[in-house]
Amino acid sequence: EVQLLESGGGLVQSGGSLRLSCAASGFTFGSYAMSWVRQAPGKGLEWVLGIYGNGGGTYYTDSVKGRFSISRDNSKNTMYLQMNSLRAEDTAVYYCAKGGGLTTYYFDYWGQGTLVTVSS
Amino acid sequence: EIVLTQSPATLSLSPGERATLSCRASQSVSDYLVWYQQKPGQAPRLLIYDVSNRATGIPARFSGSGSGTDFTLTISSLEPEDFAVYYCQQRTNNWPLTFGGGTKVEIK
Numbered sequence: 001e002v003q004l005l006e007s008g009g010g011l012v013q014s015g016g017s018l019r020l021s022c023a024a025s026g027f028t029f030g031s032y033a034m035s036w037v038r039q040a041p042g043k044g045l046e047w048v049l050g051i052y053g054n055g056g057g058t059y060y061t062d063s064v065k066g067r068f069s070i071s072r073d074n075s076k077n078t079m080y081l082q083m084n085s086l087r088a089e090d091t092a093v094y095y096c097a098k099g100g101g102l103t104t105y106y107f108d109y110w111g112q113g114t115l116v117t118v119s120s
Numbered sequence: 121e122i123v124l125t126q127s128p129a130t131l132s133l134s135p136g137e138r139a140t141l142s143c144r145a146s147q148s149v150s151d152y153l154v155w156y157q158q159k160p161g162q163a164p165r166l167l168i169y170d171v172s173n174r175a176t177g178i179p180a181r182f183s184g185s186g187s188g189t190d191f192t193l194t195i196s197s198l199e200p201e202d203f204a205v206y207y208c209q210q211r212t213n214n215w216p217l218t219f220g221g222g223t224k225v226e227i228k
Contacts, residue, residue: 001174035217037164045156045164045207047217062121095163098141108156108175110163 002026002109004096008112012086020081020114022096030054030074034098035107036081038092038116049081049093063089064067088120122146123211124220132228139195141223143208148188154209155184155193157202158197164207175185195225201228 008020022034035050049060049070058070067086072079079096093115097107123146133139151171155159156164169185171191181196195202208220215224 004129042170044222045209047209047219049218052224059215059217062210100169105217106169106209107156108166108169110165111164 002098003022004098004109004111006094006111006114008114011117011119012039014086014118014120016118017082017084018085018086019103020083020094020096020116022079022081022111023078024077024096024098025031026060027030027098029072029077031102033081033101033105034072035097035099035105036070036079037094037095037097037107037110038090039095039113040089040092043092050099050105053099057103083116086116086118088118090116092116093117121215122149122212122214122218122219123204125209126206126208126223128223129221130226132226133198134228135198135200136157137198138194138224139198139202139207141193141225143186143191143193143209143220145189145191147214149210149212149214151187153186153191154211156180156203156207156209158207159164159204167180167206169184198225216228 005023034049069082093113096111096115098109100106155168158164174182
């Protein structure tokens with residue numbers, strides 16, 4: 001059974017940093033692209049960053065450029081999101097999502113989400 | 121950035137009725153259009169990928185169609201568990217990946 005478990009969310013002050021983790025199980029982690037998708041309270045879905053299964057390609061949305069970074073450790077079946085210079089508008093539930101293939105970005109499994117609250 | 125516009129924002133229907141949801145892209149996304157369902161307090165669930173391929177375990181009452189810039193998700197006969205918010209997403213290599221704003225299907 002595929003499972004994705006996010007951790008690391010919480011309350012942080014504006015300008016602060018936070019590191020999220022996504023622990024994966026039930027599939028060959030290194031064979032699949034992964035992404036972080038966020039959802040602000042009462043709003044829609046926003047894709048934030050993605051990384052290929054072999055870690056060879058990383059992509060991001062412009063609003064997090066230079067502030068957020070994505071990485072993965074395939075030996076630990078874990079993906080990370082390093083968030084720096086956090087802003088109030090980064091407040092959201094952050095979902096870890098599994099891609100459909102090595103470089104394929106439709107998301108067939110999602111974690112339960114972790115809430116990040118940035119106070120101003 | 122490819123903008124996806126979903127319509128209507130809200131669809132009020134009764135169980136047993138047919139639901140037709142639209143997703144329009146600002147430029148061609150070829151066949152790389154995906155649909156998700158999200159219920160309150162839950163993570164999204166993959167319904168359809170690449171326009172018309174149902175994900176594992178998705179009932180046949182869900183179907184997708186379209187190409188290029190205009191896409192449709194059809195629920196042939198609404199079940200009580202289908203009342204939710206539906207999002208489309210494009211997965212071309214035109215980064216960033218983008219989602220539509222969502223269509224809420226509510227009970228009339």
